Amino acid sequence: MSSSAPRGRIRPRTLVLGVVLTTLIGSLLTNQALRASAAETPLSQGRPATASSTENGGTPASAAVDGNLGTRWASAFSDPQWLQVDLGATATITRVVITWETAYARDFTIQTSANGSAWTTINTTVNGTGGVQTLNVSGSGRYVRLNTTRRATQYGASAWEFQVFGTGGVQPSPSPSGSSGTGWVKMDQAAWNAQLAAFNAMTINPAPPNAVRVPEFNASCVYSHSLKDDPIIFPGLPGASHMHSFFGNRGANASTTTGSLLGNTASSCGPVGDPSAYWIPTLYERGVPIEPRGVTVYYSSRLPDPTRTVPFPQGFRMIAGDAKKQVPTPAGAPNQFWCAGPGGEIGRSADGNWPICAPTANLTYQLVFQDCWDGVHLDSPDHKSHVSYNTVDGRCTGAFPVAIPNVSFVIDYPTHGSADGYTLSSGLASSIHGDSFLAWDNAALGHRVKDCIVQKAKCNTAGTF
Secondary structure, eight states: OOOOOOTTOSOOOSOHHHHHHHHHHHHHHHHHHHHHTTTOOOTTTTOOEEESOOSSTTSOGGGGGSSOTTOOEEOOSSSOEEEEEEEEEEEEEEEEEEEEOSSOEEEEEEEEESSSSSOEEEEEESSOOOSEEEEEEEEEEEEEEEEEEEESSSSOOEEEEEEEEEEESOOOOOOOTTSOTTSOEEOOHHHHHHHHHHHHHOOOOOOOTTOOOOOEEEEEEOEEEEESOOTTTSTTOTTOSOOEEEEEBTTOSTTOOHHHHHHOOOBSEESTTOOOEEEEEOEEETTEEEOOSEEEEEEEOOSSOGGGOOOOOTTEEEEEEOTTOOOOOOTTOSSOOEEESTTOEEEEOTTSSSEEEOTTOEEEEEEEOOOEEOSSEEEOTTSSTTEEOOOTTSOOOTTOOEEOOEEEEEEEOSOOOOTTOOEETTBSGGGOEEEEEEOOOHHHHHHHIIIIIITTOBOOTTSOO
16 A cells, blocks of 8 residues: 555544544543453454545555554545455354544445455444444355445545454454563563663763763664554554554564564664664655654653663563544644754644744654553553553652653654645644664663663763763
């Protein structure tokens, strides 16, 4: 599929309050639906999907069967449209769940087919209300199709998820060993104990008297490659995600594991000793991908007392930001892209969501990750529940008692912007998010945490003062 996102993908809404309320209600309904089927994996998840059309390269058919409520399929702005999934083998279909985006279909049918050409209708919905629609059906076939015939808005039909339940088909493969999959991932306690013991035994390299007393070191990175992969959310499922721009480990893809990162140390980041993988949604300007000119990955501390900070265990994973967050970001709103350099911001895009930078300034974003850890898990089902941001008074307490380095991405794009604005492969500017799959050499990371963060001294990329 095309990696470009054509102009016009950002769809301005005039009734912002209505959209927000719809989103909140939809989220509640979605959570209820997910809890109800928490133990049951859809037959459709991760299976090949096709559609009559897509709104742009960031809304492919595969996004509706990826198990991710932050990605969606969206059609062209016309009727009729269809979305189809291949279950791999004949299945008995008992239930279909559609999680609609705000642009839903009022009238549609569900059809099954043994060969993808002759279809049988097993459900007809007229005057549907959107949200999460659960349809109890009875049918069989290898292929299941959603046919939309009347849209509820002027936009195309759009679904976060199209889930098919029943028996048969080709059952979704389990996640690769050691990957995050859909559950909690406990670390190897013996390995962590050894890493922690080695860290505690390290002596601090004293900072010079003129050292800047900021607890910080960094990895200096450039863009590496782009893939529709996400080894944290969709391990082992190439092409299951929206487009991501990767930096760090040059071998990162859907099959990435801790072992593969450590086994391929070629990286677009300095220093040597950091084969970690980092990725963000791809930015588009007038349909053309704009890759970062550079990304600085800062490891710092926002705690008043950073002395109890420990390094990350091998294979630690986490996500910051929210791909599902699709709200306007006018000037002054939180979660802002900004202009770095002389002259700064000189205007806003026509939709108000993006800054226009002076010719001497570039589009920039800083994404800040969580800095407190539960001390047990390398990953969690939502890839956030094992970590937390520190408390108001700057402590790591309660369920997240362990202080870890505060990772942040400072992303520098070689562009100034225009009235046309930009799009992200995940949607609006508010959907910006990032993933970290950490696999530092233990000694390299340990010395930096000890010398730079614990000692509260600003270090460079090499980990020196």
